[in-house]
Structure formats: structure tokens, C-alpha cells
Amino acid sequence: MIARVTLELAVGREFDYAVPPELAGQIELGTRVEVPLGRRKALGLVTGVAEASGQTHLRPILRVVGGPALVTPVVLRLARWIAEYYCCPPELALRSVLPEAVRRPEAGWRQRLQVRMLPAQGPFPKLTSRQKEVWHVIEERRSLPLTELLELTGATISTVRRLEDRGLVEIVPQIEERDPYGREQILPSQPLPLNEAQARALAAIQQALDNPEPGNETGPEAGGREPAGSSGLPRTFLLHGVTGSGKTEVYLQAIAAALARDRGAIVLVPEIALTPQTVERFKARFSTGPLRTLVAVLHSHLSAGERHDEWHKIRQGRARIVIGARSAIFAPVQRLGLIIVDEEHEPTYKQEEAPRYHARDVAVVRGQMERAVVVLGSATPSLESYWNARRGKYTLLVLPERVDQRKMPRVRVVDMRQATRAERGVPVFSPQLREAILQRLEKREQVILFLNRRGYATALQCPRCGYVARCPNCSVALTYHRAIAQLLCHICGERQPAPSTCPTETCRDPAIRYAGLGTQRIEEALQRQFPRARVQRMDSDTLKRKEDYRRILGEFRAGRIDILVGTQMIAKGLHFPNVTLVGIVHADLALHQPDFRAAERTFQLLTQVAGRAGRGEVEGEVIVQSFTPYHPAIQYARRHDFEGFYEEEMQYRAQLDYPPYSRVALLTLRGRNEDKVKFVAEHVRRELEQRLSGWSDLKMSGPAPAPLERARTYYRYHLMLRTRRMLPLSRELGAWLTGAALPEDVLLTVDVDPVTLL
Numbered sequence: 001m002i003a004r005v006t007l008e009l010a011v012g013r014e015f016d017y018a019v020p021p022e023l024a025g026q027i028e029l030g031t032r033v034e035v036p037l038g039r040r041k042a043l044g045l046v047t048g049v050a051e052a053s054g055q056t057h058l059r060p061i062l063r064v065v066g067g068p069a070l071v072t073p074v075v076l077r078l079a080r081w082i083a084e085y086y087c088c089p090p091e092l093a094l095r096s097v098l099p100e101a102v103r104r105p106e107a108g109w110r111q112r113l114q115v116r117m118l119p120a121q122g123p124f125p126k127l128t129s130r131q132k133e134v135w136h137v138i139e140e141r142r143s144l145p146l147t148e149l150l151e152l153t154g155a156t157i158s159t160v161r162r163l164e165d166r167g168l169v170e171i172v173p174q175i176e177e178r179d180p181y182g183r184e185q186i187l188p189s190q191p192l193p194l195n196e197a198q199a200r201a202l203a204a205i206q207q208a209l210d211n212p213e214p215g216n217e218t219g220p221e222a223g224g225r226e227p228a229g230s231s232g233l234p235r236t237f238l239l240h241g242v243t244g245s246g247k248t249e250v251y252l253q254a255i256a257a258a259l260a261r262d263r264g265a266i267v268l269v270p271e272i273a274l275t276p277q278t279v280e281r282f283k284a285r286f287s288t289g290p291l292r293t294l295v296a297v298l299h300s301h302l303s304a305g306e307r308h309d310e311w312h313k314i315r316q317g318r319a320r321i322v323i324g325a326r327s328a329i330f331a332p333v334q335r336l337g338l339i340i341v342d343e344e345h346e347p348t349y350k351q352e353e354a355p356r357y358h359a360r361d362v363a364v365v366r367g368q369m370e371r372a373v374v375v376l377g378s379a380t381p382s383l384e385s386y387w388n389a390r391r392g393k394y395t396l397l398v399l400p401e402r403v404d405q406r407k408m409p410r411v412r413v414v415d416m417r418q419a420t421r422a423e424r425g426v427p428v429f430s431p432q433l434r435e436a437i438l439q440r441l442e443k444r445e446q447v448i449l450f451l452n453r454r455g456y457a458t459a460l461q462c463p464r465c466g467y468v469a470r471c472p473n474c475s476v477a478l479t480y481h482r483a484i485a486q487l488l489c490h491i492c493g494e495r496q497p498a499p500s501t502c503p504t505e506t507c508r509d510p511a512i513r514y515a516g517l518g519t520q521r522i523e524e525a526l527q528r529q530f531p532r533a534r535v536q537r538m539d540s541d542t543l544k545r546k547e548d549y550r551r552i553l554g555e556f557r558a559g560r561i562d563i564l565v566g567t568q569m570i571a572k573g574l575h576f577p578n579v580t581l582v583g584i585v586h587a588d589l590a591l592h593q594p595d596f597r598a599a600e601r602t603f604q605l606l607t608q609v610a611g612r613a614g615r616g617e618v619e620g621e622v623i624v625q626s627f628t629p630y631h632p633a634i635q636y637a638r639r640h641d642f643e644g645f646y647e648e649e650m651q652y653r654a655q656l657d658y659p660p661y662s663r664v665a666l667l668t669l670r671g672r673n674e675d676k677v678k679f680v681a682e683h684v685r686r687e688l689e690q691r692l693s694g695w696s697d698l699k700m701s702g703p704a705p706a707p708l709e710r711a712r713t714y715y716r717y718h719l720m721l722r723t724r725r726m727l728p729l730s731r732e733l734g735a736w737l738t739g740a741a742l743p744e745d746v747l748l749t750v751d752v753d754p755v756t757l758l
Contacts (some may be wrong), residue, residue, distance in 0.1 A: 001019040001024060001027070001049065001050075001051045001052065001645065002016050002017070002018065002019065002049070002051065002052060002058065003016070003019050003027050003033070003046045003048070003049055003061060004016055004046070004047055004048030004049070004050065004173075005017055005035055005044040005045065005046055005047065005051050005061075006045050006047045006090050007035075007037065007042050007043070007044040007091060008042065008043050008044060008045075008091055008092055008094075008095065009037075009042055010092065010678055012090070012091070013090075014047060014048065014058075014090075015035070015037075015044075016050075016053040016054075016055050016057040016058055016059070017033075017058055017059060017060060017061045018059065018060045018317070019060070019061055020060045020061065021175065023061055023063075023064060024241065024591060026064045027046060027049065027061070027064070027557055028046065028049065028069050029046060029047065029048070029049060029073050029076055029450065030045065030048075030069035030070055030071035030072060030073065030075075030076055030632050031045070031046045031068070031069045031071060032044070032045055032047075032048065032064070032065040032066050032070055032072075032528045033046060033061045033062070033063065033064055033065060034061070034099075035057050035059070035062060035498075036062060036064055037180060041062065043065060043158040045070075045071060045078060045094055045098070046069075046330045047080075047090075051589045055343070056132070056502060058204055058374070059203060064101070066102070066170070069099055070102060070315065070332070071094070071097060071332070072332050074366070074369050074370050075330055075332060075366075076094075076097075076119065077286065077369055077656045078330070078362065078365065078366050078369060079093040079094050079096070079097045079143075080093070080234070081365060082096070082357050082362065083355065084256060084459045084730060084731065085728075085730050085752060086129070086354075086356050086357050086728060086730070086732065086750075086752050087665075087730050087733050087734045087737060087750040087752060088144055088354045088355040088356070089354075092354050092355050093174055093355050094205055095289065096330065096351075096357070096481075097330040098330075098356055098679070099307050100304070100307075100350060101300075102307075102308055102311050102312075108201060108407045109434055110229055112145050112146070112147070112173070112174060113145070113147075113159060113171050113172070113173060113174075113186070113701075114143060114144070114145055114146065114171070114173070114174040115138060115143065115144060115145070115149050115166070115170075115171055116142070116143045116169060116170050116171075117138050117139060117142045117143065117169055118167060118168060118169055118170055118386050120536070122367060125167075125168070125425040126168045126334055127163075127166075129316075130159055130327060130702070131162060131163060132157060132160055132162060133153060133155070133269045134153050134155045134163065135168060136150070137149060137162060138168075138169055145437075146171060146648050147675045148159065149273070149569075150310070154720075155685050165343050165538065169725070175385065175550075177642075180517050181524075181602035183367050185719050186280065186283045186284050186287050187284060187582070188284055188285075188287055188288045188289075189281070189284040189285050191252070191253055191285075192246075192249050194246070194253070195246070195252070195401070195403065196248065197241075197245075197252050197398065197399045197400060197401070198245075198399060198403075200397070201237075201250050201397040201398075201399065202250055204395065204397060204698065205250075205254045205338075205375060205397075206254070206489070208237070208373045208566070209254075209257055209258055209261055209263070209337060209338065209373055209682050210261070214365055217320075219757070226299025228596065229671055231311070232640045235373060235374075235377065235394075235395050236364055236367060236373075236374040236375075236388075236393075236394045236395070236396070237373070237374065237375045237376065237395045237397050238344075238376050238377075238378075238381055238385050238386065238389040238394045238396050238397065239268055239375055239376065239377040239378075239382055239397045239398075239399070240378065240379070240386070240389075240396060240397070240398050240399070240642070241377065241378075241379060241398070241399030241609070242379050242399065242400065242401065242402060242405060242408065242611070242640065243379045243402075243408075243608065243610070243611020244402040244408075244470065244575075244611060244614075244615050245379070245399035245400070245401060246399065246402075246403040247377045248281060248342075248401065249403075250377075250378070250399075251267065251340050251342070251345075251375070252281070252285050253280065253322060254340070254373075254375065254465075255267075255282075255286075255338060255509065256286075256291055256336060257322075258337040258382045259291040259320060260291060260374075260396065261337060262335060262416045263322050263323075263335050263336065263337020263338065263372075263459070264320040264321065264334055264335055264336050264337060264338075265320065265322070265323075265333070265336070265337065265338040265339070265340065266322045266324075266328060266329060266331055266333055266336065266338075266339045266340070266363075266398075267321065267322065267323045267324075267328075267340045268283070268326065268328055268329060268339070268340065268341045268342065268343065268344045268349070268360075268363065269323065269325065269326065269342050269343070270325070270342070270346030270348045271325070271346075271347060271348060271472060271481060271569060272299045272300065272301050274530030275573075277553070277574070279295060279297055279323055279344075281659055282295050282321060282323060283295045284288045287506050288713070289309060292320075293319065293320040293321055294313055294318050294319035294320070295319060295321045295322075295323060296310045296311075296313050296314050296319035296321070296322045296323070296324060296331070297310055297323050297324055298310055298311065298320075298323075298324035298325070298327060298328040298331060299325040299327070299328070300325065300327070306389075307708075309676055311331070311332070312445040314332055314333055315482065316330045316336045319576075319673045320333070320334075324355075325348070325359075326349050326350075326359035326718065327359075327426070329359045329362050329363050329366060335365075336370045336372045337372050337373065338373050338374075338375070339363045339366065339367050339372055339373070339375070340374075340375045340377065340499060341360050341363050341376045341377065341446070342378075342573070343375070343377070343378055343608075344360050344376035344377060344378050344381065344382065344385060344647050345378045345380055345382040345385070345604055347601075347755040347756065350606060350753075350754075350755040351562055351618045353410055353722065356749075356750075356751050356754075358753055358754065358755070360367075360376060360382075360385075363376075365461075366689055375565070376394070376416075377628060379607060379608065379611060379642075380604040380607045380608060380642060381642075381751070382600075382657060382757075383600060383646065383649060383650065383653070383659075383660055385575055385662040386646055387650075387660040388660075389422050406615070406616075407615065407619050407620075408614070408620075408640050409582070409610055409613040409614040409619070409620030409621055409622045410620070410622070411610055411620065411621075411622040411623075411624060411637070411638040411639075411640075412432065412621070412622070412623050412624065412638075413432045413587075413624045413626055413629045413634060413635070413638050413691070414432050414433065414460055414575055414624065414625050414626070414629070415624060415626070415627075415629045416430060416625050416627045416629075416732075417627055418625060419431065419625075420517070427516065427562045428521065428522060428525040428585070429525065429583075429585075429625075430623070430625055430644060432551065432623055433583050433585075433623045433625065434529065435528075436581055436583070436621060436623055436624060437482075437530065437563070437581065438530070440580055441530060441533055441563075442564060443580075444557070444580045445579070445580040445618065446562060446563070446576065446579045446580070446581075447555070447561060447562065447579070447580075447583065448559070448563075448565075448566070448570060448576075448579055448581070448582045448607045448612050449522055449565045449582075449583045449585060450563070450565075450566065450567075450568075450571060450582065450583070450584050451517060451518070451519050451522055451565070451566075451567065451584075451585040451586055451589075452567050452568050452569065452571075452586065452589055452590070453479075453516075453517065453518050453519065453522070453567070453586075453589060454490075454518055454519050454540060454541055454567055455480060455481050455488065455490075455518035455519070455520055456479075456480045456481055456482035456483075456514065456518050456520040456521045457479070457480040457482075457515060457516050457517070457518060457521060457525075458477065458479055458480075458515065458517065458615050459477040459478075459480075459514070459515045459516050460477075460478065460480055460487060460498070460499075460508055460513075460514055460515075461512070461513060461515050462502040462504065462507060462511075462512045462513075462747055463509070463511060463512075463513060464502065464507055464509040464511065465502060465504050465506070465507040465509065467485050467502050467503065467504045467512075469499075469503075471491070471492065471494050472491040472494065473489065473491075473494055473710070473711075473712055473713045474489055474491045474492050474494075474708070474710055474711045475708060475710040475711070476489065476490075476491060478494070478496065479512050479518065480498060480518075481518075481541070482521075482524075483520065484500045484543075484593075485497065491708075491711055491712065492711065492712045492713075499512065499741060504688070509589075511535070511674065517585065517586060519537055519541075519565055519566065519567060520537065520541075522537075522565050522585060523537045524537055526563055526565065530563070532540050533559070533563050534561050534562045534563070535562065535563045535565065536552055536556070536561045536565070537565045537566060537569075538552050538565070538566035538569065538570055539566055539567045539569070540567070542571075543569075547567075552564075552615040554572070554574060557576060559578065564720070568605065568676070570609075570612070571605060571608045571609045571612070574610070574612055575615055576615065576616075577615050577616025577617070578616055579612055579614075579615065579616075579620070580613060580614060580618045580619075580620050581608055581613060581620070581621050581623070582613040582620070582621075582623075583607060583622075583625070584610075584622070584623070584624045584625060586625060586626075587602070587606060587624045587625060587626040588602075588626055588628050589635055590602050591607065591628065591631060591633060591634075593707070593758065594707040594757070594758070595758060596653070596656070596658045596747070596758075597699070597755070597756070597757075599631070599632065599633040599649060599652075599654045599709045600633075600649060600727050602631075602633040602637075603633040603634075603636060603637050603645050603649075606624065606633070606634065606637035607637045607640065607642070609622075610622040610637065612625075624637075624638065628640050632645065632648050632649075633645065636648070648738050657699065658722075658752075660758050661724075661725055662697075662699070662722040663722065663723055663724065663726035663728070663729075663752075663753060664720060664721070664752075664753060664754060665720075665721040665722075665723075665729060665750060665751070665752050665753075666718060666719075666720055666721075666734065666749070666750075666751045666754045666757065667684065667719040667720075667721070667748060667749070667750055667751075668716055668717070668718055668719075668749045668751065669681045669684065669703070669716070669717045669719070669746055669747070669748050670711075670714040670716045670717075670746070670747050670748065670749075671714060671715060671743075671745050671746040672713055672714060672715065672745065673715070674715040674744070676743065676745070676747055677715045677716070677717050678703065678717055679708060680742060681702070681703030681717040681719060682703055682739075684701055684703070684719060684742075684748070685700065685702070685719055687736070688700065688721070688736070691736055692729075692732060692733065695714050695723070695729075697723055697724050697725070698722070698723050698729070699718070699722040699723070700719070700720070700721055700722075701719055701720040701722075702717070702719040702720075703717045703718065703719045703721070704718055704719050705717055705718065706757075706758065707717075707757065707758045708716045708758045714747075718757070720757075726752060726753070728750055733750055737750070
């Protein structure tokens with residue numbers, strides 16, 4: 001028997017090894033093994049099994065690592081597809097599907113010593129008063145951790161050992177699972193009544209669960225790309241529901257339907273910050289009753305031990321529901337029946353380093369491979385997903401109204417050009433927003449203020465000589481953080497002390513000033529203008545520990561915070577009935593970026609933030625401050641008109657042949673010598689033009705400097721390829737990359753289906 005092994009080392013191919021007789025029953029697809037490699041040893045994964053090999057004198061596998069197969073055959077297939085489609089080495093794809101906490105040879109369960117009471121054997125022995133005291137605690141509890149017993153009684157371990165010697169107790173190691181939410185008090189919840197639109201959506205999903213027959217999708221990814229070669233493809237649903245329309249309740253009842261059919265479920269959320277609230281809802285629903293199951297959580301903020309234990313709960317079949325960020329799509333759920341991708345439009349589902357997969361698209365592929373139903377949910381779907389629904393590749397389910405007939409919030413757009421003229425400078429708050437905040441505070445209602453930029457000011461400028469403090473490593477201005485009196489680069493982390501005068505030798509003007517807004521400045525302005533209001537800022541600067549997010553939102557929910565200021569982490573998924581006003585301080589931030597998705601992102605963000613208002617009994621109000629108030633993205637968001645925005649934006653995409661009318665592969669070359677990077681980029685274009693000369697619909701743009709021309713000391717050039725047939729192009733690019741000869745000091749990355757062009 002021969003095993004084909006993909007090593008964890010970056011070598012880009014499989015190696016054949018002989019399976020020794022003593023390991024014959026332990027080797028299967030997905031088994032982790034240790035093998036000889038030259039004069040050293042290496043870890044790898046069995047990715048193929050054969051009876052014979054074309055090689056001779058095969059060396060034997062040394063040992064099995066970690067017991068039974070860790071990667072299921074379907075997830076192994078998924079990793080192969082990711083490697084091919086996203087142009088990355090197979091070992092990188094395999095590393096993504098198996099967390100490091102599980103891969104490590106020393107990874108294991110945590111064990112603690114447990115003291116257990118034993119049945120009485122013969123006459124009760126004579127004990128000292130100290131031993132009796134300890135014995136009474138054990139007798140009452142029957143079993144408890146040794147450390148807890150010692151804390152309760154103040155005894156030493158020798159006292160407990162003497163009780164063990166007398167046959168009264170046993171001290172045994174016991175696995176203690178590290179549950180990141182184990183201390184939470186969860187109150188069980190019951191299914192809520194559904195309105196007509198929710199009931200229709202649930203019925204369609206249940207029907208697909210009952211009848212996993214082929215749908216009419218033509219491909220696994222968001223753009224209707226090429227099939228993955230699997231048969232029996234079920235439906236993928238796009239659940240388009242306005243904010244507050246009850247999508248989560250549809251998810252919960254759909255999962256209940258999957259569990260009732262003995263199928264498991266994966267729920268993806270776009271932000272780690274959203275996970276605690278989601279976990280609470282799902283644990284409350286499935287902590288009791290006939291469908292009771294463990295709910296596992298997978299995301300990068302878990303400790304290595306927590307991630308190990310959560311992953312194995314899933315692999316053992318004890319946790320039938322998995323909630324997590326993008327990497328949770330690889331969870332080894334047994335009999336997977338349902339995959340839910342909440343807020344499917346979010347760019348955080350795209351991984352920024354290799355393998356640069358998009359978890360939403362991978363979810364669709366895995367659903368097809370496992371005959372599972374996939375539900376993509378959003379109030380503002382990506383144009384690619386909505387395009388697929390319009391063309392019949394996905395089934396569109398619509399929730400057009402908020403639950404309980406609650407009204408959508410009233411949105412007012414304030415022209416900040418007029419406010420600037422009236423106040424002879426750019427104010428933080430327009431008169432309209434100031435008055436609205438005051439009214440809500442007087443009524444003891446809550447306010448959310450949104451600005452997607454942290455720090456105090458976005459630039460340090462000298463009005464006399466024009467100096468701007470810039471990062472020495474990146475082509476961006478440094479951001480001023482007042483609390484620490486430093487200038488920071490949010491790309492590379494560069495830190496500089498904030499100067500009190502202009503640093504230019506010939507100037508030294510003390511009138512140097514800070515321009516632009518950040519969340520710190522918003523917080524300061526609120527404290528100055530509303531001194532009695534309880535203000536809390538929430539951005540990556542204030543969330544230092546993993547429990548900070550839950551603590552702040554808990555205080556906000558309890559009414560101990562009046563105004564919550566934050567970045568995009570407060571823009572989606574949060575439900576606070578007492579929030580009646582949302583202020584969007586600067587709506588234009590993302591609108592003028594050199595990216596064809598700028599308008600789409602702005603529309604989505606404004607709509608999502610606005611949706612936090614008016615989710616209780618009081619009608620909500622949203623005030624949008626903008627310097628381009630008549631831009632279509634802002635006006636359509638003001639009217640909650642997704643269809644109108646979609647129709648107008650698609651005309652622009654069609655004219656320029658941008659996605660979803662085509663697919664994009666973005667090649668980025670980077671190095672520390674700008675001229676050399678440009679030269680190599682031009683060479684790459686010539687090579688690809690020659691190799692792809694017969695490609696009928698290929699469009700190649702560039703090379704050109706990237707919008708972010710320099711990052712972390714590297715100059716960057718872009719080459720963009722557009723086609724309607726991405727999988728064949730990925731194969732061509734992968735084959736070319738294998739033999740491409742590039743200078744060692746110029747790096748090339750390929751990003752298939754990028755979500756940003758910066």
C-alpha cells in the first residue's frame with residue numbers, strides 16, 4: 001500500500017511513501033503522518049492512497065500523528081479546489097482547512113486531577129479531624145476538581161492522598177474542555193412566530209433540505225463560474241431581507257429543520273466581534289429540547305487550547321452547529337446539511353494572504369460537494385450574488401418588511417458644504433445632528449454615531465509651508481492619536497511622537513494643525529458639547545482584550561451608555577431597541593477611492609448603519625452628513641432602495657465590463673526598487689500576452705502603480721486580467737507560476753476575485 005503525502009513544507013507537490021504493515025489499518029485520506037525527508041523528518045497529510053507507485057525504493061511512513069483522520073474527504077477535495085482556483089500551493093490550502101492548534105504534534109486535551117468518592121468497602125476507617133473535614137466536602141459533592149477541593153478546605157494534597165490510601169476516594173486525571181463561552185448564563189428561547197414572508201422563505205429552505213436534487217446553478221462561485229465536477233447540486237438561496245426583517249429567526253428555524261433531519265449546520269458571520277451575540281442566540285435556542293446540541297465556535301480570537309477543543313467537539317459529532325468567521329467554513333461537521341453566510345456582502349469574508357479564498361464562494365462550493373443547502377443572507381447583497389439570483393443561478397427569497405410592521409428609519413441627508421460655510425470651518429456635528437442628539441438624550445433614548453476612521457485626526461499639516469506628516473514606509477499620511485500623543489500608520493504600524501512645531505528646518509511654525517476626523521475626536525467633541533451624556537468609543541484602539549467587546553455592548557444594552565461612537569464594527573448585526581438615532585458623521589470616506597466597488601461599499605455601509613435605528617417601538621431617525629449629498633449611493637441609501645441602486649450601478653459595470661459581467665485576477669508585483677518592480681511587471685505582461693494569445697475574451701490592464709503605491713517599504717504595481725472563464729485562467733496562471741523565473745527581490749501575488757483594488 002502506498003500513501004501520497006502533501007508535506008507542510010512549501011514544496012508544491014505530493015510524495016509517495018510506503019505504508020508499513022503495523023500502520024496499514026491507520027492510514028486513510030486525511031491522516032496526519034510523520035515521514036522521512038532527506039536526513040530530517042517532516043509532517044504531512046495523506047492526500048491519496050494507491051496500491052502502487054511509479055517510484056522505486058520508497059521510504060516508509062514513520063508514525064501517525066494525532067490519531068484518526070483529521071480532514072474529511074470532502075474538505076480535502078475542497079482544499080484541492082481552493083489550490084487550483086486561487087492559484088496557491090496545495091500545502092497552503094491544506095494548512096487553511098486544518099487549524100494550527102490541531103496540526104501541532106503536541107496539541108491535546110487539557111487534563112485536571114479529579115477527586116471522586118468511592119463506594120464504601122468494609123468498616124469506615126478512623127480519620128483525623130482534618131481528614132474528616134475534607135471527607136465531608138467530598139461526600140457532599142461526590143466528585144470535584146482537586147484544585148477546587150484544596151481551595152475550599154485549605155488542606156494539602158497529602159491529606160487527600162491519605163484518604164485515597166484508605167480507599168475512600170480516587171484521584172484520576174479527567175479531560176477538562178476549554179469552552180470560550182462556558183461561563184455564560186444562557187436562558188433557553190423558543191421559536192418566534194413568523195410573518196408571511198419569513199414563512200415562505202423557511203418553507204423553501206425546508207423543501208430543499210428534504211429534496212437535495214440538482215438545482216440550476218452552473219458553477220460553484222458567486223459569478224456562476226465553472227462547475228466543480230460534483231453531481232447532485234442543491235439550491236443556493238439568497239435571502240434578501242431589509243434590516244430588522246427577522247433573518248436570524250429564519251436561520252434558527254432552518255437549522256432546527258436541518259437538525260430534525262439529522263444534518264449539521266455551519267453559520268458564518270463577517271466579524272469576530274459579532275460572534276458572541278450570535279452564539280448567545282443560537283445556544284439559547286438549542287441548549288434544551290429534542291434538538292439539543294453543542295454549539296461550537298471557531299475564530300482567531302480563541303486561545304490555541306479553546307480552538308483545539310472546539311474543533312474536536314465538531315469532529316467527534318458532539319457539536320452539530322458551528323458558528324465562526326471565514327475559516328469556520330472548513331469545520332469538519334458530520335452530515336453537513338445547511339450552510340448560512342450572514343451579511344454575505346462583507347469584504348471580511350475574503351482572506352488577504354494566500355490562499356486568498358472568499359468564504360462565501362467556498363461555502364457555495366462545499367454546499368455542492370456535500371449536497372447541503374446554502375443560504376446567503378443580507379440586507380444589501382453583493383452585486384455578484386444579486387446578479388446570480390436575477391439570472392436564476394440562486395433562488396431569491398425576499399423579506400421586504402421589518403418584523404411587527406415596524407417602520408424603516410427616516411433618513412435625512414445634511415449637505416456639509418452649507419454647514420461649513422455657515423460655521424466658517426468644517427464642524428464635527430451639523431446643527432441638525434446636534435439638535436437631534438440633544439432631543440434623544442432628553443427622552444432617555446440611545447444614539448449611535450458612526451465614523452469609519454479611528455484616531456483623532458487623519459493628518460498633521462503645516463498651514464505655512466504645506467508640510468504633511470507621512471509614513472516613511474507607506475504612501476499614506478500618518479494618523480494622529482491624541483491619547484498617546486503619537487502619529488501612527490494604520491498600514492505598517494510606524495509610530496512617531498507628535499511634534500509641537502513644524503518639523504521642516506526652514507519653517508518650525510508652531511501653528512501646525514491636525515486635519516480630518518477620527519473617532520477619538522468625535523468622542524472628545526461629544527464630551528465637550530454634551531457633558532452629562534455617558535459616551536463610549538468602540539474601535540480597535542479601545543478593544544484590547546477579547547472580552548471588551550461583549551462588556552461594552554452589555555453596558556449599552558443595559559442602558560448605562562447613552563452614546564456609542566464607533567467604526568464599522570458597530571455597523572451591522574446589532575439589535576438595540578432603545579437606539580432611536582444614528583448619525584453618520586462623514587458618509588463620503590469610501591466613496592472616492594480608486595476602486596470600482598466604492599459606490600457599492602458606501603451604499604451597503606450606509607444602509608447597514610442606518611438599520612441600527614428604530615428597532616424598538618419608537619420610530620428611528622438617521623442623519624447622514626455628506627459633502628456629496630446627491631451621489632446616487634447616498635440618495636438610494638436614503639430611500640432604502642436597493643433595487644434602484646442595483647439597476648444604476650449595473651449600467652456602469654456593464655459599460656466597463658467589470659464584475660459581475662467579468663471575473664478579475666489581480667497580479668501584484670512588489671519590491672524595494674521601484675524601477676525594478678516596474679521592469680519586472682512589464683516583463684510579466686509580455687510573457688502572459690504570449691502565453692494567453694489565443695484567449696478570446698481576455699482583457700489585460702496595466703502594469704500601473706497600485707493606488708496604495710508603497711506599503712511596508714515595498715513599491716507595488718498592478719496587472720489586472722478580466723475574463724468570463726476564471727477557472728481555466730486560474731489553471732493557466734498556476735501552470736505559468738510553477739515555471740516563472742522572477743528576481744528574488746521582486747514578489748508576485750495572484751488574487752482571484754479581489755474585493756479591493758488598493
